[in-house]
Structure formats: structure tokens, C-alpha cells
Amino acid sequence: MPTPIISVDHVSFAYEEEAREAVRDVSLQLPRGSFHAILGQNGSGKSTLAKLINGLYLPTKGTVTVCGMDTADDRNTWEIRRRAGMVFQNPDNQLVATVVEEDVAFGLENIGVPTAEMPARIEKALRDVGMLEYAQRAPHTLSGGQKQRVAIAGVLAMQPEAIIFDESTAMLDPRGRKEVMEAVKQLNREQGITVLWITHFMEEAVHCDRVHIMHDGQIVLSGTPRDVFADPEQIRKYRLDAPPMARLAVQLREAGMPIRDGVLTAEEMTKEVLRLCR
Amino acid sequence: MQVTLENVTHTYQPGSPFQATAIRNVNLEIREGDFLALIGHTGSGKSTLAQHINGLLRPTEGRVLLDGKDIHQKGYDKKEVRRKVGLVFQYPEHQLFEETVAKDVAFGPKNLGLSPEEVSERVTEALRRVGLGDPALAEKSPFELSGGQMRRVAMAGVLAMRPQILVLDEPAAGLDPQSRREMLDMISDLHRQGTTVVMVSHAMDDVAHYATRAVVMEKGAIAMDGAPEEIFRHGEALEKMGLDVPSVCKLGMYLRENGLPFPQDAFREDQALSAILTLWKGGKRHGAQ
Numbered sequence: 001m002p003t004p005i006i007s008v009d010h011v012s013f014a015y016e017e018e019a020r021e022a023v024r025d026v027s028l029q030l031p032r033g034s035f036h037a038i039l040g041q042n043g044s045g046k047s048t049l050a051k052l053i054n055g056l057y058l059p060t061k062g063t064v065t066v067c068g069m070d071t072a073d074d075r076n077t078w079e080i081r082r083r084a085g086m087v088f089q090n091p092d093n094q095l096v097a098t099v100v101e102e103d104v105a106f107g108l109e110n111i112g113v114p115t116a117e118m119p120a121r122i123e124k125a126l127r128d129v130g131m132l133e134y135a136q137r138a139p140h141t142l143s144g145g146q147k148q149r150v151a152i153a154g155v156l157a158m159q160p161e162a163i164i165f166d167e168s169t170a171m172l173d174p175r176g177r178k179e180v181m182e183a184v185k186q187l188n189r190e191q192g193i194t195v196l197w198i199t200h201f202m203e204e205a206v207h208c209d210r211v212h213i214m215h216d217g218q219i220v221l222s223g224t225p226r227d228v229f230a231d232p233e234q235i236r237k238y239r240l241d242a243p244p245m246a247r248l249a250v251q252l253r254e255a256g257m258p259i260r261d262g263v264l265t266a267e268e269m270t271k272e273v274l275r276l277c278r
Numbered sequence: 279m280q281v282t283l284e285n286v287t288h289t290y291q292p293g294s295p296f297q298a299t300a301i302r303n304v305n306l307e308i309r310e311g312d313f314l315a316l317i318g319h320t321g322s323g324k325s326t327l328a329q330h331i332n333g334l335l336r337p338t339e340g341r342v343l344l345d346g347k348d349i350h351q352k353g354y355d356k357k358e359v360r361r362k363v364g365l366v367f368q369y370p371e372h373q374l375f376e377e378t379v380a381k382d383v384a385f386g387p388k389n390l391g392l393s394p395e396e397v398s399e400r401v402t403e404a405l406r407r408v409g410l411g412d413p414a415l416a417e418k419s420p421f422e423l424s425g426g427q428m429r430r431v432a433m434a435g436v437l438a439m440r441p442q443i444l445v446l447d448e449p450a451a452g453l454d455p456q457s458r459r460e461m462l463d464m465i466s467d468l469h470r471q472g473t474t475v476v477m478v479s480h481a482m483d484d485v486a487h488y489a490t491r492a493v494v495m496e497k498g499a500i501a502m503d504g505a506p507e508e509i510f511r512h513g514e515a516l517e518k519m520g521l522d523v524p525s526v527c528k529l530g531m532y533l534r535e536n537g538l539p540f541p542q543d544a545f546r547e548d549q550a551l552s553a554i555l556t557l558w559k560g561g562k563r564h565g566a567q
Contacts, residue, residue: 257558277561
């Protein structure tokens with residue numbers, strides 16, 4: 001089996017000695033090119049896990065490896081952060097420069113990319129997230145969704161193999177969320193960038209390869225979106241909510257209608273209703 | 279208690295190069311007992327409108343009337359407006375500052391010049407109403423609480439002023455699904471107990487479940503105003519404005535496009551359930567003939 005891009009092996013983490021562990025015995029593997037989502041309520045440990053993966057925190061037990069490199073070995077830290085970039089929640093805290101393209105250049109300067117190589121990398125990164133025409137703009141004049149796409153371009157310019165998104169759409173409006181989600185799906189599909197998507201929006205997890213539900217520091221449920229959302233009652237126990245169409249499917253089945261398993265979106269529900277009612 | 283916006287226009291930084299008109303010629307009557315959802319894309323003017331309701335912003339043109347009286351007229355007591363209309367900003371927990379939860383909630387009522395007994399009574403009541411009635415909690419630092427709890431403390435601070443109208447700018451933003459439901463159920467309880475509610479929201483499924491009236495803003499003007507079942511009939515128009523529609527509306531749109539008579543005014547899950555079962559039973563009967 002090829003080495004996974006991200007491998008979390010029986011990892012626990014406590015913020016202070018003797019404190020309750022924020023992450024407990026978590027194992028997770030992301031193969032190259034996969035798109036995984038981690039869902040969990042506030043305080044479930046999902047953001048702590050993200051910071052463990054890019055070496056901002058080190059496990060108290062277990063090991064995290066990124067592209068085969070152990071995060072606990074501090075000689076690996078910069079290479080890990082370059083290969084597995086991270087995009088955070090608040091777009092206003094991530095942009096540092098006064099012009100969009102300078103912001104994308106910032107990370108490149110930090111890792112010592114030759115100046116001659118920069119313009120091409122910056123242009124490609126901005127084009128990949130659909131922000132090239134904004135290269136000369138001031139970040140504060142952009143919408144939330146645009147700012148997040150610039151933040152993604154900053155990570156992309158480093159030519160990473162994986163990107164970890166830590167609730168990167170939580171502060172955006174529906175249009176901004178859609179923009180960012182589409183850009184990320186495209187990066188995954190067309191460039192094979194491995195994605196770990198951390199969120200509490202169920203509908204964002206619907207199109208992932210695999211969903212992991214975190215509750216109280218542990219992964220309590222893993223599987224394809226269809227499997228994970230098949231039982232809305234169980235999801236509710238973890239203070240989450242299944243997508244509306246998954247809930248409706250369960251109620252229709254309870255009323256005797258033979259809706260097939262795994263309906264998650266309005267499109268899929270439409271097909272089922274047409275199949276059974278027309 | 280009724281608020282009327284009469285031909286209200288608001289221009290930020292007029293006369294400067296940054297001049298921007300956020301709302302234009304808005305007419306709106308907020309009636310006692312409304313649970314009014316204010317919807318619109320970012321930049322549509324909904325937050326600007328919301329800040330006119332309690333007099334925080336002054337219209338560049340037009341008038342804001344509270345029970346028929348112009349609140350910006352000379353001699354009108356502005357404090358009266360602030361007392362009657364409570365405004366909860368986005369991410370209100372960022373504004374907590376006191377050493378204890380109780381002190382933070384007491385800040386507003388104290389400024390009203392109430393007696394210490396009255397202040398303490400109001401604090402206890404407000405904390406109970408937001409589901410933080412545990413006395414031990416009142417003595418904690420607000421910064422030791424979870425994000426959802428901090429937001430409740432901020433709301434209690436506004437409720438302690440005993441407003442008759444509560445204006446909330448995206449009260450559930452950033453909360454996880456369970457905290458979101460708890461927050462909206464709590465607002466819904468306040469509404470049932472007689473508070474008029476104006477809620478700015480992006481989440482259409484929430485609007486579908488909780489609001490009695492929806493006002494859609496686009497480019498600084500009111501584009502639609504009506505009961506949620508009327509508004510959500512216009513799914514395509516809402517999508518064109520960059521807004522989401524409740525998932526059930528989307529389902530209805532697809533089914534109707536495919537020739538199934540899914541009712542135009544169904545927008546909640548319970549309505550979808552009975553509508554689909556009716557279609558299914560009708561189809562079965564038809565097939566048996």
C-alpha cells in the first residue's frame with residue numbers, strides 16, 4: 001500500500017499535563033488525492049487535531065506523519081508546513097500584505113523561493129482559485145469568500161501536497177461558502193491535492209470521499225457520507241445534524257415509502273420521488 | 279410598540295470619495311408580535327437597516343417612527359429608544375468585558391440608574407431566560423465559558439434592559455448545529471412570550487422554521503416582504519439574488535420542473551413529508567387502476 005499523505009496513529013493530546021485530553025486515541029489516514037471531512041461540534045477536538053497534523057502541537061501519545069515525516073522531529077517542521085498547508089477560519093487574520101499578490105508572495109519569501117521563480121508561481125496560484133484579476137487589489141476591499149481564496153492561493157504557491165481547512169467557511173455568507181468550496185473541490189479533482197476539510201456544516205461534507213465524526217476528543221464514526229448520515233438519530237447524539245434530505249428520507253421510509261438508502265441532496269431526493277410517484 | 283421606517287435612505291460618509299448609499303427609500307412597518315427575518319446577500323443593506331431600528335444610525339433622508347413619533351426629532355428621548363429596542367450585534371461575545379458574568383449583564387441596567395435590588399433582579403431573570411440560571415455560573419469570568427455560552431451572556435445583557443423589540447444580527451453565526459438550535463429555540467420562546475423579534479439571517483432553513491415574516495433586501499432596497507410561504511414560492515428569484523433557499527423549496531422546484539404537483543407553499547420538512555406521501559399514495563392508486 002502506498003504511504004498515506006497524512007497518517008495519524010493512536011494520537012492523544014492534552015493542553016496541560018494532567019488536564020483532560022482534548023484528542024484521545026485518534027487514528028486517521030489520508031491517501032494521496034483523497035478528500036476527507038471531519039465534523040464535530042464546537043469543542044469536540046477537531047481544531048486541535050488540525051494543529052497536531054501540521055505540527056503546531058505535538059502529540060502527547062502516538063505519532064503524526066505527513067508525507068512520511070514525523071511531526072515530532074523538529075527538523076521536519078518547515079517541510080511539513082510547506083507540504084501540508086493550512087487555511088484558518090478568520091480571513092482577516094491571515095492576510096498580511098497591502099496588495100493581494102504580495103500576500104501570496106509572503107510565504108514564498110519565507111521558504112526562500114528564488115525571486116525569479118515567484119511571479120509564475122503567484123500567477124498560477126491566483127488563477128487556480130479564480131483570483132488572478134484581483135492581484136493588484138488591497139485585501140480589505142475583497143469579500144470574505146475572496147479573502148479566503150487569496151489565503152488558499154498563499155498556501156498553493158508553496159506547492160503543497162495537502163491542505164487542511166480549519167473551519168474556513170464558518171465566517172462566510174452562503175455565496176462565499178460556495179465560492180470557497182467550489183475552488184477547493186476543483187483543486188482536489190484537477191490537481192490531486194489531498195484535502196482535510198474540518199467543519200460543522202453537514203452539507204459541506206456531503207461530497208467528500210470520507211467523513212469522520214469527532215465527539216469529545218474521539219473519532220466516533222467514520223465512513224462514506226452515505227453511511228455516516230444514514231442514521232440521523234445517532235448524528236444528533238453528537239450534537240450534529242444530518243442534512244435535511246437525509247432526515248426527510250428516514251421519515252418517508254418510516255411512513256412505508258421505499259426510498260433507497262443514502263439520499264443526501266435535493267437532487268437525489270427528486271430522483272427517488274420521481275421513481276416512486278410518477 | 280411599532281417601528282415604522284418612512285422613506286429611509288442611508289449614505290455612509292456623504293460628500294467624501296468613499297460615499298456609499300447602503301439603503302435607499304426603504305419603507306417598512308415592524309408590527310407588534312412579528313418574528314421578522316431580514317434576509318439578503320452581504321452588502322444588501324440589511325445590517326444598516328437593522329441599526330436604524332434602534333436609532334444607532336440616523337437616516338440621511340426619511341424618518342424612523344416609534345409608535346408614530348419621530349425618534350430623531352428634537353426633544354425625543356433617545357435613551358427611551360435604546361431601552362425599548364435591544365440590538366444584539368454579530369458575534370456579540372466579542373464585546374464582553376467584565377470580571378464576572380453577573381457584572382457584565384448588570385452593566386446596562388446599572389446605567390439606567392436602577393436601584394441595586396432592581397438591577398440584581400433583572401440580571402437573575404435575564405440569565406434564566408437565556409438558559410444560564412445556575413447561580414455558580416453568574417460569578418464566573420465570562421471568558422471561561424464556551425463560545426455558545428458567551429453569546430448567551432451577551433444576549434442576557436441586552437435582555438436585562440427588558441426591550442419590547444429585539445433586533446439580532448445573525449445570532450446563530452458560527453455556532454455548531456446543536457447550539458444553533460438552542461439559540462433559535464430560545465429566541466422563539468422570547469417571541470412567544472411577547473417580544474417582537476427582528477433577525478438578520480443567511481440561513482434559510484432557520485427562517486423557514488422560525489420566522490412569521492420575511493423581508494428580502496437587495497441592493498439597498500426591499501425586494502420582497504411577506505410570510506415565509508409567500509417568499510419561498512419565488513425560489514428562482516432568491517437564487518438569482520445569490521441567496522440560498524430551504525432544501526425543501528429546492529426539492530419542490532425540481533419536482534415541479536419534472537411535472538409533479540408538489541405544492542408551491544411547502545418549505546418545511548413536515549410539509550414536504552405529507553406532500554410526498556400524498557403524491558406517493560396518489561401514484562399507487564393511479565398505478566393500481
